[in-house]
Amino acid sequence: MNKTDRKAAHEPEDLARLFNERANAGDAEGLVALYEPDAVVAVGEVVATGHTEIRTFYTDLLAKRSNFPAVDAPPALRNGSVALTFARLPNGNVSVEAARQQDDGTWLWFIDQLKLRPLTPGKD
Template structure:
């Protein structure tokens, strides 16, 4: 198994997603989510869990999209949860809920990557 950098803060998650997405690393993207995470992909639908996300991200990354951060907004935290948000360059937005793990790292549990 490949050793990957872990998110030590909620702010790390988007940076790691962009790096791994642009590298075509499906397994690296999955490593940023809890096993039962819910992601609103494709738009208008919900995909739950690593197996279903693997299929969606494999198909998406095959198209070699270019990921960028857009305008990242300050993280809102409440205990072991955090809301990460950004405005996208096309006028949309994205929002994710991150959850602190028992080892102190962070993973996304809910992700809505496109809305607005």
């Protein structure tokens, strides 16, 4: 997928769908494009700040994993140009993100935290 094929998020709810499409396409740059330049992504104990660190994080993740199942993403909670988006993953993990409407009307995440549930012996 090249940059010209990438659709923008016109609603905050579009971000989770676009993330899933790009992750399954192995498009690390496309994932980075869903974030503001100074965004923060926290997954477990890993914290990536800014496009360079987020790119490194997703490049490493995509090298290890190639299948990203669809997520349950309820409607965003909006307050003007800011929205909270949520996603429940099939494995029970929950992701909560803060998105901001950009000057061109599109939406980008500026905070993304994936809460990893503790592993249960014999169940994971």
